[in-house]
Amino acid sequence: MIYPQKNKLIKWFFHNYIMRIVAQNFEQVKFNDIPVDRSKSVLLIANHFSWWDGFLMYYINHQLLKKQFHVMVLEETVKKIGFFKYLGAFSVSKGSRDAIKSINYAAELLKDSDSLVLIFPQGELHSNFADDIAFEKGITRIAERSGAKHQTIFSATFVENLQYKKPTASVYLKTIAEQKSGADVIELQQAYQEHYNDALAQQTKLTV
Numbered sequence: 001m002i003y004p005q006k007n008k009l010i011k012w013f014f015h016n017y018i019m020r021i022v023a024q025n026f027e028q029v030k031f032n033d034i035p036v037d038r039s040k041s042v043l044l045i046a047n048h049f050s051w052w053d054g055f056l057m058y059y060i061n062h063q064l065l066k067k068q069f070h071v072m073v074l075e076e077t078v079k080k081i082g083f084f085k086y087l088g089a090f091s092v093s094k095g096s097r098d099a100i101k102s103i104n105y106a107a108e109l110l111k112d113s114d115s116l117v118l119i120f121p122q123g124e125l126h127s128n129f130a131d132d133i134a135f136e137k138g139i140t141r142i143a144e145r146s147g148a149k150h151q152t153i154f155s156a157t158f159v160e161n162l163q164y165k166k167p168t169a170s171v172y173l174k175t176i177a178e179q180k181s182g183a184d185v186i187e188l189q190q191a192y193q194e195h196y197n198d199a200l201a202q203q204t205k206l207t208v
Contacts, residue, residue: 001101002078002091004070010086015062018087022059025052027164031060031171037151041115042067043143045192046155048120049128056157056169057118058087064173065153067116070109072102092138094123103138107145117142121192128158133196135189143188152176154192156199163208170206172199 022029036042042065046057054071061069068088075091078084092102109115119142121135143152154174159167174195 001093001098001105002075002085002089003105004088004090005085007086010083014083014087018055018058019062022055025166027161027166027168029056029059029063029169029171031064032173033064034153034173034175036065036153036175039113041110041113041146041150042117043110043146043150043152044116044118044155045121045139045152045188046118047126047128047130047133047157047196048122048124049126049130049157050159052159052169053120053157054084054089054118056171057155060155060171060173061116061118065116068112068114069116069118070106071118072106072120094136099138103141104145106142110142110146110150113149121189129200133189133193135185135192137185140185140188154195156196158200158203160203160206162206170203172202 044057046053057071058069061067070088070090072092073084073089075093078089078091090102090105092099106117109117119139121139122133123136152175154176156172157169159169161167172195176191
């Protein structure tokens with residue numbers, strides 16, 4: 001397992017790099033305001049459709065959630081893009097015994113009220129307008145082992161150009177009920193699917 005590394009100078013550089021490339025490559029990043037309990041950590045569950053996903057969620061965290069950012073990333077990706085670990089990335093090796101370490105590490109992070117852990121429960125890239133979002137089992141193990149110290153936030157992001165040369169990222173956020181955050185994988189997947197469907201319906205109603 002690869003753990004996050006602390007280096008203030010490198011983190012400062014790449015923080016500014018992410019803010020700059022998001023501003024340069026998107027017409028705008030739109031998101032709705034949601035209540036955030038400052039006394040609890042955040043388990044952020046998001047759809048996974050592009051190279052931009054982690055950067056967009058980093059941007060949302062900086063603008064709205066304001067927690068210490070962490071993200072679970074496939075080990076081969078962390079090895080390939082080394083600076084990720086300076087931005088809070090930690091690795092997971094799917095299907096290996098080492099994956100338990102990653103699950104336990106994520107759960108420990110969520111015991112700190114200042115932490116945010118971003119998870120892409122699909123595990124791999126899918127179309128931005130996929131109909132169904134399937135979860136892998138590890139996410140509920142993380143929620144269970146962290147106890148009741150975190151709040152769960154759903155994020156569904158859609159990217160379209162519409163009238164602009166540059167695309168707009170529309171991020172639909174929802175804080176879910178406490179009982180749902182500790183649900184089993186099927187219940188959690190169903191709750192996320194409901195949010196995703198609602199977000200997709202709003203997105204496809206957009207007109208110019």
